[in-house]
Amino acid sequence: xxxxxxxxxxxxxxxxxxxxxxxxxxxxxxxxxxxxxxxxxxxxxxxxxxxxxxxxxxxxxxxxxxxxxxxxxxxxxxxxxxxxxxxxxxxxxxxxxxxxxxxxxxxxxxxxxxxxxxxxxxxxxxxxxxxxxxxxxxxxxxxxxxxxxxxxxxxxxxxxxxxxxxxxxxxxxxxxxxxxxxxxxxxxxxxxxxxxxxxxxxxxxxxxxxxxxxxxxxxxxxxxxxxxxxxxxxxxxxxxxxxxxxxxxxxxxxxxxxxxxxxxxxxxxxxxxxxxxxxxxxxxxxxxxxxxxxxxxxxxxxxxxxxxxxxxxxxxxxxxxxxxxxxxxxxxxxxxxxxxxxxxxxxxxxxxxxxxxxxxxxxxxxxxxxxxxxxxxxxxxxxxxxxxxxxxxxxxxxxxxxxxxxxxx
Ligand code: CTP
Numbered sequence: 001x002x003x004x005x006x007x008x009x010x011x012x013x014x015x016x017x018x019x020x021x022x023x024x025x026x027x028x029x030x031x032x033x034x035x036x037x038x039x040x041x042x043x044x045x046x047x048x049x050x051x052x053x054x055x056x057x058x059x060x061x062x063x064x065x066x067x068x069x070x071x072x073x074x075x076x077x078x079x080x081x082x083x084x085x086x087x088x089x090x091x092x093x094x095x096x097x098x099x100x101x102x103x104x105x106x107x108x109x110x111x112x113x114x115x116x117x118x119x120x121x122x123x124x125x126x127x128x129x130x131x132x133x134x135x136x137x138x139x140x141x142x143x144x145x146x147x148x149x150x151x152x153x154x155x156x157x158x159x160x161x162x163x164x165x166x167x168x169x170x171x172x173x174x175x176x177x178x179x180x181x182x183x184x185x186x187x188x189x190x191x192x193x194x195x196x197x198x199x200x201x202x203x204x205x206x207x208x209x210x211x212x213x214x215x216x217x218x219x220x221x222x223x224x225x226x227x228x229x230x231x232x233x234x235x236x237x238x239x240x241x242x243x244x245x246x247x248x249x250x251x252x253x254x255x256x257x258x259x260x261x262x263x264x265x266x267x268x269x270x271x272x273x274x275x276x277x278x279x280x281x282x283x284x285x286x287x288x289x290x291x292x293x294x295x296x297x298x299x300x301x302x303x304x305x306x307x308x309x310x311x312x313x314x315x316x317x318x319x320x321x322x323x324x325x326x327x328x329x330x331x332x333x334x335x336x337x338x339x340x341x342x343x344x345x346x347x348x349x350x351x352x353x354x355x356x357x358x359x360x361x362x363x364x365x366x367x368x369x370x371x372x373x374x375x376x377x378x379x380x381x382x383x384x385x386x387x388x389x390x391x392x393x394x395x396x397x398x399x400x401x402x403x404x405x406x407x408x409x
Pocket of ligand 1: 259278279280281282283284310311312313314315328329330331332333
């Protein structure tokens with residue numbers, strides 16, 4: 001029986017690409033969050049980062065070959081005892097070797113003996129990522145259940161930019177932790193599905209320096225976008241203001257400020273979308289007047305701020321929905337004398353007319369600005385299900401499971 005207090009065991013395979021230096025950041029984040037990490041670099045990886053760095057950061061010895069410590073049969077033991085094998089960066093060569101079952105060093109042997117989830121995070125030049133050989137290898141690996149993450153677009157080595165940049169280390173660690181908690185969390189069941197997610201909080205300006213805003217961090221919307229991309233979806237993320245978050249690799253990000261900008265972006269992105277998720281905290285009101293210059297203080301009391309209602313974007317999207325489009329809303333509720341959280345949420349689901357309502361209880365230390373989330377998923381057909389406290393990526397996985405069921409129903 002496994003010991004529940006045992007630290008999760010991660011094998012961090014490091015491929016020989018310039019992004020190998022980012023594996024150090026992934027390693028640091030994993031060890032700091034209580035994971036026991038064993039680094040298995042390829043020979044080529046050690047030309048980019050020295051073994052001493054991996055040993056110091058992991059607290060474990062580092063070998064590349066099956067011939068070190070032969071009596072311990074490391075090529076079998078390391079893979080068998082892992083809870084997750086994570087490869088950062090997965091080069092075109094490593095993907096090819098893994099797809100074809102080659103085993104010429106400790107990492108490729110480990111990939112063959114591992115029976116735990118395997119997450120490979122590619123990094124290479126765009127031409128290599130798009131080459132039919134790589135496409136076939138990625139398809140083979142995914143077909144076998146390996147999670148091959150989508151790379152990001154952006155600056156590559158040298159002067160090049162394009163798709164093939166390693167996903168952000170924070171994002172890689174988030175996906176790794178999701179798979180450790182829930183090994184089947186990233187199936188390719190949203191392949192080709194066009195999804196629009198809104199995230200963050202809108203800001204309604206009073207003057208050039210002040211605004212009315214809210215405490216939304218954007219983390220839940222970003223977790224939704226990130227996990228949808230990795231399940232195969234084509235994702236547009238309409239992002240209002242958030243705390244500092246890494247952009248989900250593979251998603252198209254549209255930045256907005258005010259509720260009206262968010263509304264325009266959502267209506268545009270909704271055309272042709274299969275699924276729309278309104279996770280953004282949209283301000284219900286905006287200052288009626290926006291001062292052109294900074295409002296100066298005077299000796300008199302300031303004038304009251306007149307407010308104007310903002311459009312209800314979710315309700316508008318529901319009214320304009322195309323056939324078969326699945327629409328998901330969020331509800332942040334505190335409960336009051338008129339009803340508890342769920343009673344308010346049931347009424348909101350009816351009022352908004354969406355297919356699924358994600359309900360969070362909010363209040364001090366709940367839902368906003370925190371890492372974990374709990375709540376309920378309410379469906380238009382009356383089904384209700386509680387979502388246990390877990391990371392926002394766990395919550396996102398539950399939401400996508402429910403959306404997949406709706407798409408098929
Ligand atoms: N929403 C929206 N446009 C608004 C306000 C909210 O699209 N102007 C969306 C949110 O993105 C969320 C859902 O509506 O998906 C519910 O938001 P919430 O603030 O809980 O609901 P309200 O309709 O504002 O209801 P109330 O504040 O009365 O609880």
